[in-house]
């Protein structure tokens with residue numbers, strides 16, 4: 001073994017510097033902007049179910065105790081809804097953490113990870129952190145993952161394959177036939193991970209439940225979902241993995257800090273799950289604003305990508321950094337695609353009706369100013 005000068009693994013220097021997305025507090029401090037429109041993190045603009053809020057309040061007095069590690073009640077409730085056995089399930093501090101565990105459980109130095117590009121940045125970051133090799137497959141023109149490109153990217157080194165459906169940041173959704181082909185084409189020695197962070201929005205947009213298709217697969221799979229998006233619980237941090245077998249769930253569980261997910265999070269998620277009327281209201285409200293954003297962007301001469309998530313993307317056909325900065329100075333946060341080659345794309349999270357009016361007006365001003 002060769003001696004190295006630094007205590008840090010060499011891969012650390014190769015990773016981009018970690019940074020945090022801008023928050024409302026920071027924006028107010030830097031720009032003195034009073035009202036901030038948070039349209040950059042794909043959060044819900046509205047509060048979670050009152051039942052979830054009540055569950056958090058009710059649990060506040062018990063935080064002197066460590067949480068129940070396994071989240072048994074939530075697992076039972078999800079098992080009833082999905083048909084996935086409790087011992088094939090595990091929870092994480094958001095699905096972000098579970099994505100990382102999928103990389104940690106499968107990738108040794110030099111192992112390949114097939115992933116869509118552009119997509120959620122965590123796939124690449126965690127692959128690199130594990131010493132894995134990124135095997136990127138470009139999106140289809142409609143912004144969905146490209147099943148053929150993903151399958152073609154697999155080679156003998158591949159251990160893991162991510163599908164992001166609907167895809168962040170494009171919003172594209174795969175149909176049943178494409179998903180079936182993709183699921184059937186991934187070799188049994190590869191862990192197939194379907195990141196369904198926007199699943200509830202995808203269903204409302206005509207998407208399918210992938211679990212019956214996955215049940216036919218011999219090889220290992222994981223479906224990742226979250227309470228952060230449609231259930232409006234981003235701040236409490238709880239996501240879940242539905243796995244093909246107890247072996248896969250157990251592998252992910254080896255990376256979990258015992259008490260990482262709090263009781264407040266488990267109880268809030270359970271209460272939110274129980275309030276499907278509230279979920280429907282949030283999803284319907286989001287789709288209403290997406291339709292308005294789509295129409296408004298088209299009125300500005302743009303062609304937004306079709307979206308099945310809670311955000312919408314468009315190519316401004318010009319570098320977006322100055323536009324994003326100008327909107328930020330006015331208290332409106334939207335996001336670029338953070339991927340080389342896509343510097344002209346913006347992503348806007350669906351907010352309230354007022355957010356939609358404000359972001360469309362600000363974009364109109366910027367695009368006509370710089371025309």
Ligand SMILES: Cc1ncc(COP(=O)(O)O)c(C=O)c1O
Pocket residue numbers: 041042093094095096097120164167168195197225226227228234238239
């Ligand atoms: C595609 C995708 N997966 C996973 C996540 C992680 O969400 P969370 O950790 O809040 O569950 C996000 C968050 O934006 C996402 O866009």
